[in-house]
Amino acid sequence: MNFINLPRIRLAHLPTPLQELPRLAKVLNGPRIYVKRDDLTGLAFGGNKTRKLEYLMGEAVRQGADYIVTGAGFHSNWCTQTAAAARKLGMKVALVKTGPKDGYDPEGYDGNHLLHFLSGAEIKTVKPEHAQRVEEETMETLKAAGHRPYRLMATGSTPLGVAGHVNCMLELMAQIVDRGLKVDYLVQATGSGGTQAGLIIGAKAFNTQIKVIGSTTGSRSRENAVENVGNIIDETLRVLGFNLEITADDIVVHDQYAGEGYGFMTEAKAEAIKILAETEGLFLDPVYTSSAMACLIDLCRKGFFRREDVIVFFHTGGTAALFPYKALLKAYEYGKKFPWIIPPWHPSTLEG
Numbered sequence: 001m002n003f004i005n006l007p008r009i010r011l012a013h014l015p016t017p018l019q020e021l022p023r024l025a026k027v028l029n030g031p032r033i034y035v036k037r038d039d040l041t042g043l044a045f046g047g048n049k050t051r052k053l054e055y056l057m058g059e060a061v062r063q064g065a066d067y068i069v070t071g072a073g074f075h076s077n078w079c080t081q082t083a084a085a086a087r088k089l090g091m092k093v094a095l096v097k098t099g100p101k102d103g104y105d106p107e108g109y110d111g112n113h114l115l116h117f118l119s120g121a122e123i124k125t126v127k128p129e130h131a132q133r134v135e136e137e138t139m140e141t142l143k144a145a146g147h148r149p150y151r152l153m154a155t156g157s158t159p160l161g162v163a164g165h166v167n168c169m170l171e172l173m174a175q176i177v178d179r180g181l182k183v184d185y186l187v188q189a190t191g192s193g194g195t196q197a198g199l200i201i202g203a204k205a206f207n208t209q210i211k212v213i214g215s216t217t218g219s220r221s222r223e224n225a226v227e228n229v230g231n232i233i234d235e236t237l238r239v240l241g242f243n244l245e246i247t248a249d250d251i252v253v254h255d256q257y258a259g260e261g262y263g264f265m266t267e268a269k270a271e272a273i274k275i276l277a278e279t280e281g282l283f284l285d286p287v288y289t290s291s292a293m294a295c296l297i298d299l300c301r302k303g304f305f306r307r308e309d310v311i312v313f314f315h316t317g318g319t320a321a322l323f324p325y326k327a328l329l330k331a332y333e334y335g336k337k338f339p340w341i342i343p344p345w346h347p348s349t350l351e352g
């Protein structure tokens with residue numbers, strides 16, 4: 001495979017805007033801050049998955065798929081974007097999602113789960129330990145019924161998906177050069193690691209000198225996240241035929257802003273959401289972008305950045321997830337204790 005000839009279907013409105021955040025910079029009394037608006041990729045409320053899906057769905061179409069099978073967490077942005085991409089391309093979609101028990105089905109539908117439901121996806125919610133088996137069985141059942149199902153790994157951090165973010169760095173470079181900027185750091189949320197892997201490869205390949213800083217979004221330790229991003233980089237370089245040397249020193253990850261588990265809330269994340277909404281009219285999500293912004297804010301407060309630095313905050317979307325967190329965000333606003341820290345749809349909440 002070669003980066004230039006990869007199968008690709010256009011799903012995103014590109015280039016996404018690069019906007020300055022002067023009021024945020026003033027409040028933080030820090031360096032110049034820009035935001036790369038990948039929350040505006042346009043597909044299903046936008047987000048970083050659209051860039052991955054351009055390549056992943058390109059391959060699915062090339063193989064003649066008529067059904068997409070994938071899975072992830074109950075309020076997954078990946079599932080939302082994948083379901084929308086599949087529908088837009090005339091395919092059906094089956095989602096195997098993880099929840100606190102098999103068949104979990106809350107009374108009220110909200111956030112991403114509502115979007116999954118509206119897109120007409122066939123939804124099965126199971127305990128995490130059953131997810132792989134149920135995905136495999138779904139593939140077999142669809143094949144037996146004469147379909148051509150295509151299975152996508154959750155969150156799309158395979159070399160094809162990563163190519164979307166190599167491409168994103170190329171796009172960002174063009175915007176930076178156009179404005180005569182020199183960017184020192186890019187700050188982003190790191191989950192499965194494909195986004196950071198692609199941006200780091202792009203930053204190296206196009207010799208940008210931008211240091212990519214990731215902030216974790218689950219219970220992964222810094223060491224584990226660095227190793228994971230490193231493995232994805234190695235595989236992508238090999239599969240896409242890049243001849244670059246990238247070492248662990250090129251992979252910067254902070255693990256103290258996510259909370260104690262995936263989707264858990266913290267005061268720093270709630271504060272980040274409020275500050276951005278109040279200073280710039282920009283909405284972050286409670287799982288990913290708020291962790292990245294909490295990291296950026298903390299690094300500013302600690303004096304990590306020099307005043308002359310230029311920072312790009314990478315807004316990776318996910319804002320549909322704000323709504324299921326409404327009670328928590330209201331509690332934060334009124335200075336009360338959070339009504340829950342572990343989300344009710346999280347697998348650790350119920351037994352059986």
Ligand SMILES: Cc1ncc(COP(=O)(O)O)c(C=O)c1O
Nearest residue numbers: 077191192193194195288316318
């Ligand atoms: C909104 C949002 N931001 C960031 C990420 C992290 O991307 P990656 O899994 O490529 O690290 C995700 C992944 O699910 C996401 O949904």
